[in-house]
Structure formats: structure tokens, C-alpha cells
Amino acid sequence: MSGSRSIVKLALASPPVSVESARTQPAIQVSNLSIVFDTKRGQTIAVDRVSFDVAPGEFVCIVGPSGCGKSTVLNTIAGLEVPFEGDILVEGSPVYAPRPDVGMVFQQPHLFPWKSVRRNIAHGPRMHGKSKADANAIADDLIAMIGLKRFADAYPNTLSGGMQQRVAIARALANQPRVLLMDEPFGALDAQTRAVMQDNLLELRDRIKATIVFVTHDIDEAIVLADRVLIMSAGPGRILRDVAVKLPRPRSSSIMVEPTYLSLKKDCLDVIRAEGLRAFNQSDAS
Amino acid sequence: MxxxxxxxxxxxxxxxxxxxxxxxxxxxxxxxxxxxxxxxLFVGLWELASRSGAVNMVLFPPPTVVAAAVLEWIRSGQFLGDLSASLLRVTTGFIVGGALGILLGILTGQFPVVSSLLSPLFHILRPIPPIAFVPIVILWFGLSEAGKLFLVVWGVFFTVWLSTHIGVQKVDRGLIRAALMLGTPRRQMLQEIVLLGALPYIVVGLRTAVSISFYTLVAAELAGTFAGIVYRIEIAQQNMQTGQVMGGLAALGLISFIADRLFAALAERTVWWR
Known part of the structure; x- marks a missing residue:
């Protein structure tokens, strides 16, 4: 583990990364990440020495109870929050601030209410110096991909929650990010819409080939979507288990009734239950 | 069953x-x-009450007398002069006060240092009714137009400043984070996100300021001037022309009503995404 990291640091020292090393280098490396919050009662450790790698093109889900710091980890990879300790490398270079090769979709769509669907999606390319025509062309391609052609000129407040979140995903993809971070993007949607959105995301993912880190508290959602599931514990946030999901692709949410799926889910639930009991007994003892 | x-x-x-x-x-x-x-119904009752002999017709003239006084006011050419003098005061005061309010509201809302410097001062000055400044304005500016402008600007400024300040502060942090993730440079955040996010608040502030600008106009013209709707009301009162006084009041009400409606229509277009 530490060996592989030192190789990457060497690669970093000579910036124009060769094609060969780019192929072997993880898309995201999180090493010994700790995050501490200042509260009224002093400092609270939100995330405690978390380390993991994500391979290029991999789809990783982070699951855990609310308050386990999974969103904080994501925000730190995004460059929106500063780590207390530890390093984060994306595509081999350290993250200090939001950067163009990392896109993010939040739990709320956070669409710009004064911009039409097209102009919301074109915002990123415009900010990166693309002409209006080029940015609109990129936006129109993505609008077709998310199936909202009829709504290209609509304003966000006229769209349903699911449609808004599709626009938010398209908007993040407009910058062609190498890494896409998703923070419980379907958490606020109803169950039916959520299933449709999961299938949409799986289809979309085959076309965009970005590395995806997806945070959720829904174990089903995690297994349906991911190549790997990281199970986190709460207070302080740690990674309990790194589960490989070796289910065939292309997948859809109908996989949830397969026996292999169910045994995988049982493994995950066992880990979560054991941790829940441990935390409960600990709070009982103290 | x-x-x-x-x-x-x-x-x-x-x-x-x-x-x-x-x-x-x-x-x-x-x-x-x-x-x-x-x-x-209201006008008819008024006419009957005035002519019934139960009240003094000189102090409480019927609508027909008021209408005759208004017609005479218009025919003499004074009305146009009074109207333009008043409207000029209100509009220049509104534009100058509104522009200053928006500008300083953005500065105090966006930069905590500017807010720490100016907000305490503004919060002390804001609750003083603009009318209370009439005596000192006469001392400073005499009966000049600058004094009238000062009063209207003063009244408009604080309302617009406060609503802009609050609007800027209430801009959804989520929008700013989303914009940051999309590569919006920090120096463009003001024009891309903050201004538009605060726009609904600014528009509400400006609309409130429309009626405030008319309140302060009354104070400004009562302080002494040579033309204007309120000035005409005051002159008519000194000459016991009660019909003219009431006609002036009606004109003032009508003008500020039209101004408010116009602004409401304009506001609907300004916040185009609603």
C-alpha cells in the first residue's frame, strides 16, 4: 500500500504524466484523511484516518448511517472542505480547491433558478471560456441524453424533482469531468423515481466513462450501482469494510431479486448490524 | 339494508x-x-352630506365643487407645473437613493469588513423618520431643490440598502457551492450568482421605497418650495380653498397608486424566472 503511494509521488515529481503511469495510477487516492469539526463542546473527530483508492473508471459507493462523515469525505475530495490531516490526490495531483476535472452532484439539485435548463447545463463550459454556441451545443447533446428535449427552455421551478436532478447531473457532466462525485443525489426522491434514476445513471455511466464516487445511506442503491461498496461507521467515521460487487453488467435495479445479490446484501447488513450493536453497547457502558 | x-x-x-x-x-x-x-355610492353620499346643510360646505365641499377646482387647476396650467415638479423630485430621489442602496447593500452583504464598518451606523440612522430631518435640511440647504432631493434620497436609501443587504446574505450557499464546482471564478460569483440570487429581495425593497418616496415628498414640499402637488395643497389651505385641497389629495393618491402599479408590473418582469 505505502509502496504504491511512493511510486505515485515519484510520478508527480515529473509532471507530464506518461500514458503508462496514468493507466496504473488510481483516479482518486485518499490517504489517512482525518477531519475535525469545532463545536461548542470542543473538537469532534468527524472522520478518522480514512484511506482508500479508486481506480480509473471505477464506480464506488460509500454507505453509512447519517452523521458518519461520508458527505464530508466527498466534499473534501471535491475541494469544498479542507482536511485536518491526510492527503487527497485526484489524477495524481493534490486537491486544494474545486477543480474542473472533478464534477459534483448534490442531494439538492441546486440549479440556478434564473437560467433555463439549457443555460444551466451550458454554465460550466461558458465559465471555461467556451463560446455561447459551443456551450449550447454541449448542453443540447446532454439534454438529449437525459431525455429532456422538450424542457430545454424551461426554468427549473417548472420541473419535477427527478427532472431537476437529471439536469443537475447533466450540468456536472458538461465539463467532462474525469471524476464525478455524487452526494446522495436520489435521497430526496420518491421510491419509484429513485429506481428510474438509478437505471438512468447506469446507462449514462456506460457512455461517459468517468470515475464515480457515490454517497448513499441506502445499501440496495449502493449494491445495484457500484463496483465496490465502502461501508462506513459513525462517530468517528471509519471504513469498516471494502466489499467488491462482482455482479454482471449491464445491470438494472431488477437485479435486486437475484440470489447472488441477496447474499451480498446479507454480508453488508451483517457488518452494519455488528457495528450498530458495538456502538450501542459502547454507549450503554459509558 | x-x-x-x-x-x-x-x-x-x-x-x-x-x-x-x-x-x-x-x-x-x-x-x-x-x-x-x-x-x-361613496361619492353620492358625500355629495348629499355636503349639501344637506348638516356640515359646513366651505370646510367640507361636495365632490362637484372639488371636481370644478381640479378642472380650474388643470386649465390654469399650474397643474402641469406642479405635477412635473413633484414627479421630478420623486424620480430623481428614487433613482439616486435606490442606486446608492443597492450599491452599498451589495458591499455590506458581500464583504464582512464593509458591513462591520457601515452597518452599525446605518442601523442607528435608519429608524429616524425622514420627516424629522426637515428642520436641519432647511438649515443646510435652505429652500433649494437639493434639500428636497436629500430628503427623498434619505428615505429611499435605507429601505433599499437593508433589503439588498439581506438579499445578498440570503443567497443559497448551495448555489454558490454548485457554481464553484462548475468552475465559476470567485470574481465572477457576484454577477453570476449573488446579484441574481438577491434580485427578488432588491425588487421588494424598491417597491416599498416607491411609497416611501411619496411620504418624504410630502415632508420635502411642506418644508417650503415654489411648485409641486403638496405645495399647491398647502397654498390652497392658506386661502381656504378646501375644494382645491381635496383635489390635491386625490391627485397625490392617484399618482402614487399609478406609480405603485407600474412598479409592480415592472417587478414581475425583472424577476423573469418566477
Whole structure:
């Protein structure tokens, strides 16, 4: 583990990364990440020495109870929050601030209410110096991909929650990010819409080939979507288990009734239950 | 047994519903009729009361006398002069006060240092009614137009400043984070996100300021001037021309009503995404 990291640091020292090393280098490396919050009662450790790698093109889900710091980890990879300790490398270079090769979709769509669907999606390319025509062309391609052609000129407040979140995903993809971070993007949607959105995301993912880190508290959602599931514990946030999901692709949410799926889910639930009991007994003892 | 009880109930419900619907339609028609009659009824009663001899007709002239006074006011050419003088004061005061309010509201809302410097001062000055400044304005500016402008600007500024300040502060942090993730440079955040996010608040502040600008206009013209709607009311009062006084009041009400409606229509277009 530490060996592989030192190789990457060497690669970093000579910036124009060769094609060969780019192929072997993880898309995201999180090493010994700790995050501490200042509260009224002093400092609270939100995330405690978390380390993991994500391979290029991999789809990783982070699951855990609310308050386990999974969103904080994501925000730190995004460059929106500063780590207390530890390093984060994306595509081999350290993250200090939001950067163009990392896109993010939040739990709320956070669409710009004064911009039409097209102009919301074109915002990123415009900010990166693309002409209006080029940015609109990129936006129109993505609008077709998310199936909202009829709504290209609509304003966000006229769209349903699911449609808004599709626009938010398209908007993040407009910058062609190498890494896409998703923070419980379907958490606020109803169950039916959520299933449709999961299938949409799986289809979309085959076309965009970005590395995806997806945070959720829904174990089903995690297994349906991911190549790997990281199970986190709460207070302080740690990674309990790194589960490989070796289910065939292309997948859809109908996989949830397969026996292999169910045994995988049982493994995950066992880990979560054991941790829940441990935390409960600990709070009982103290 | 069950069928026997449920069937009549259904019928009863249905007729009940139909009755209620016709009742509400009748009520709506009545309301429209009463609304249309409201003003003529009021004016008619006023005319009768004034001419009945129960009140002094000189102090409480009937609408016909008021209308004659307004016609005379218009015919003499004074009305146009008074109207343009008043409108000029209100609009320049509104534009200058509004522009200053928006500018400083953005500065105090966006930069905590500027807010720490200016907000305490503004919060102390804001609650003082603009009318209270009339005496010192006369000392500073005499009866010049600058003094009138100062009063209207003063009244408009604080309302617009406060609503802009709050609007800037209330801009959704989520939008700013989303914009950051999309590569929006921090120096463009103001024009791309903050200004538009605060726009609904700014528009509400400006609309409140429209009526405030008319309040302060009254104070400004009472402080002494040579033309203007309120000035004319004051002169007519000194000459016991009660009809002219009432006509002036009606004109003032009508103008500020039109200004408010115009601004409301404009505001709807300004916040185009709603």
C-alpha cells in the first residue's frame, strides 16, 4: 500500500504524466484523511484516518448511517472542505480547491433558478471560456441524453424533482469531468423515481466513462450501482469494510431479486448490524 | 339494508353540493356588483352630506365643487407645473437613493469588513423618520431643490440598502457551492450568482421605497418650495380653498397608486424566472 503511494509521488515529481503511469495510477487516492469539526463542546473527530483508492473508471459507493462523515469525505475530495490531516490526490495531483476535472452532484439539485435548463447545463463550459454556441451545443447533446428535449427552455421551478436532478447531473457532466462525485443525489426522491434514476445513471455511466464516487445511506442503491461498496461507521467515521460487487453488467435495479445479490446484501447488513450493536453497547457502558 | 341507507344519502349529498355551487356563484356575482357600486355610492353620499346643510360646505365641499377646482387647476396650467415638479423630485430621489442602496447593500452583504464598518451606523440612522430631518435640511440647504432631493434620497436609501443587504446574505450557499464546482471564478460569483440570487429581495425593497418616496415628498414640499402637488395643497389651505385641497389629495393618491402599479408590473418582469 505505502509502496504504491511512493511510486505515485515519484510520478508527480515529473509532471507530464506518461500514458503508462496514468493507466496504473488510481483516479482518486485518499490517504489517512482525518477531519475535525469545532463545536461548542470542543473538537469532534468527524472522520478518522480514512484511506482508500479508486481506480480509473471505477464506480464506488460509500454507505453509512447519517452523521458518519461520508458527505464530508466527498466534499473534501471535491475541494469544498479542507482536511485536518491526510492527503487527497485526484489524477495524481493534490486537491486544494474545486477543480474542473472533478464534477459534483448534490442531494439538492441546486440549479440556478434564473437560467433555463439549457443555460444551466451550458454554465460550466461558458465559465471555461467556451463560446455561447459551443456551450449550447454541449448542453443540447446532454439534454438529449437525459431525455429532456422538450424542457430545454424551461426554468427549473417548472420541473419535477427527478427532472431537476437529471439536469443537475447533466450540468456536472458538461465539463467532462474525469471524476464525478455524487452526494446522495436520489435521497430526496420518491421510491419509484429513485429506481428510474438509478437505471438512468447506469446507462449514462456506460457512455461517459468517468470515475464515480457515490454517497448513499441506502445499501440496495449502493449494491445495484457500484463496483465496490465502502461501508462506513459513525462517530468517528471509519471504513469498516471494502466489499467488491462482482455482479454482471449491464445491470438494472431488477437485479435486486437475484440470489447472488441477496447474499451480498446479507454480508453488508451483517457488518452494519455488528457495528450498530458495538456502538450501542459502547454507549450503554459509558 | 346497506343499499337502502346508502342510496338516499348519495342523493342528498349531490343536491347539497349543487346548492352550494349555485350559492357561491350567486355570492360572487353579488360581490362584483357591490364592488362596482362602491365608489359611486361613496361619492353620492358625500355629495348629499355636503349639501344637506348638516356640515359646513366651505370646510367640507361636495365632490362637484372639488371636481370644478381640479378642472380650474388643470386649465390654469399650474397643474402641469406642479405635477412635473413633484414627479421630478420623486424620480430623481428614487433613482439616486435606490442606486446608492443597492450599491452599498451589495458591499455590506458581500464583504464582512464593509458591513462591520457601515452597518452599525446605518442601523442607528435608519429608524429616524425622514420627516424629522426637515428642520436641519432647511438649515443646510435652505429652500433649494437639493434639500428636497436629500430628503427623498434619505428615505429611499435605507429601505433599499437593508433589503439588498439581506438579499445578498440570503443567497443559497448551495448555489454558490454548485457554481464553484462548475468552475465559476470567485470574481465572477457576484454577477453570476449573488446579484441574481438577491434580485427578488432588491425588487421588494424598491417597491416599498416607491411609497416611501411619496411620504418624504410630502415632508420635502411642506418644508417650503415654489411648485409641486403638496405645495399647491398647502397654498390652497392658506386661502381656504378646501375644494382645491381635496383635489390635491386625490391627485397625490392617484399618482402614487399609478406609480405603485407600474412598479409592480415592472417587478414581475425583472424577476423573469418566477
Amino acid at each position: 346497506q343499499d337502502g341507507t346508502s342510496a338516499p344519502q348519495k342523493i342528498a349529498l349531490r343536491t347539497d353540493g349543487r346548492n352550494r355551487r349555485t350559492d357561491s356563484a350567486r355570492l360572487r356575482r353579488l360581490n362584483i356588483l357591490v364592488g362596482a357600486l362602491s365608489l359611486p
